[in-house]
Amino acid sequence: MTIAPVHISPHAPAHSAGAVLDIRKLVVEFPTRRGILTAIRGIDLTIGRGEILGVVGESGAGKSLTGTAVIGLLESSGRVAEGEIHVCGRRIDNLPRREMQKLRGRTIGAIFQDPLTSLNPLLTVGDQLTETMRVHLPLSRAQAADRAIKLLQEVGIPSPELRITQYPHQFSGGMRQRVVIALALCAEPELVIADEPTTALDVSIQAQITALLKRVCRDRGTAMMLITHDMGVIAETADRVAVMYAGRIVEIGPVASIIRAPRHPYTKGLIGSIPSLTDRRERLVQIDGAMPRLNAMPSGCAFHPRCRYANEQCRNDRPPLLPAGTSEAACWHLDREEVSHVA
């Protein structure tokens, strides 16, 4: 069930050339007393209408920061130093705060990891939904309340008429996350940034939430950036996936090909380290070491200190994203036989 749009938004037809989100050479820095820390070191990506782009990586890879930069909620110490962010053809990274505030919720919706802290504990769920809708859409109080009920129904909350009068603490974790999704969708955004939307939830509830996110994107044509560290969620939900390491995209491409035939040594390690549910291995593949710190970034390819194929070239020159089958990967060893096939 979908809700009719309130007013005609300039929806581009599906698969049009204009991407909903277009990030070009984005660099995010944090100037500190001991020098500038560059957390995102130049990333390019696009998301089309109705597409779900998964962004994976270890903690500290810069995946959440990318999402935060798009929403325009970087901490005051951080700044977009270079590059551009376009949403629906409009450049948004240099907008004044007020303009950005209008966009947030209306054009870009956000879903965060912890549903309890994303909701106001002092307002009923219905008040939060209607308030958000009325800020962005020309609706009367009654119309907004009516839409709130329909939205809650759409995200799978039983007896929504009763539920809109309740407070967040009266909802379970999974139901709360549904409310957060409803809240992110209530002004019909073109783009939703979902930052670890299922990490705080049990697997059974995770399955419900990912199914819901997929349905919403398909039915409404919403573009979604799904940030998670869980490859399983990506495999079932996303259309394409970007693997991030140390502030850069190291591999990007269609989900199925990246999971079945990862090309970058880091992606291979990441996928190999996931214990399988169906067969038992004696030892898990492990990537030794840890991601470099921001103030001690290695020269050349940032992954070289942990990579078993590293050579002189890797230590000196940073590899660009090179075509590798259906995907692209940033590695000098893509033509090596043992790298290009799954171990």
Place this chain on the structure above:
Amino acid sequence: MSLKEQPALTASDISCWFHLPQSWLDRTVLGKPSRMVKAVDGISFQIPRGTTFSIVGESGCGKSTVARMVVGLQAPTRGTFDFAAGRGRKGRLRTQMIFQDPFASLNPRWRVGDIIAEPIRELGLCDGAKETERRMHGLLDTVGLGSRDAGRYPHEFSGGQRQRISIARALAAEPEFLVCDEPTSALDVSVQAQILNLLADLQSDLGLTYLFISHNLSAVRHVSDRVAVMYLGRIVEEAPVEEIFDHPRHPYTKFLLSSVPNLLHPDRDRVPVAVDLPSPINPPPGCTYNPRCPLASDLCKMTAPDSSYLGATTIRCHRAAEARLS
């Protein structure tokens, strides 16, 4: 039964009930009776020496309460834990615990060396400061950290490294039995792989027995010998690891397994069943799983099932025979 064959831990009919007092007004004016949460309700299991026993379940099923009772942080309301003879207090197996959150379980004002050396000093396991220090450095090496790390503070380490420090601290007491409560839940998958491999190495080198608590089914499959599935304070199915994963019998186990995304064969058109975990304060009558169970009959809604045995599996389900066929 010889000492060697005696299980490391036998838990018999363990319950842990928490009293939930009503407010003063509700009690005196409205006369509401006080309520009980049966966090753990009559569970029994045995862990043979040198093996890994895992407990899985959703949040709120009582699995962490079991871990806390095993190490003595929580007293059981009913039932007993029988440990095999060992080096610990009262001649029992010496037990240590690894906690979920490596950020909260290390004292931020102590150097790592002191954190690890404390159990050695406290239990008098080494003679003199020199010997203690050598042992502490040996432990750091065992868990894959360097000697230099002894002088640093916990905040200087990443999550995975902190979990290694927790493991070193647990090993410092020379335990024979290790309770791991969600040891990798706060970690990235690549770091999780490092920690799971480390735990496996330690088990084969030191002959440790593990009680592994987790909600991560694929991690459980990787580490366990035997697995118990908990639901609302009860063990609904218990079996060797291959049985649980290859031939799940209980409808809940099947449901849990089907909820985990499969990396190589993703079910992209999944139609999930939308039922939330009932409140443990007011569990449904009969089999507590009946509101979610596709096989629930009238019997399931009236009486709680007892344990029955199917091969190597212990199961609590009225429809176990049918469940096996479906």
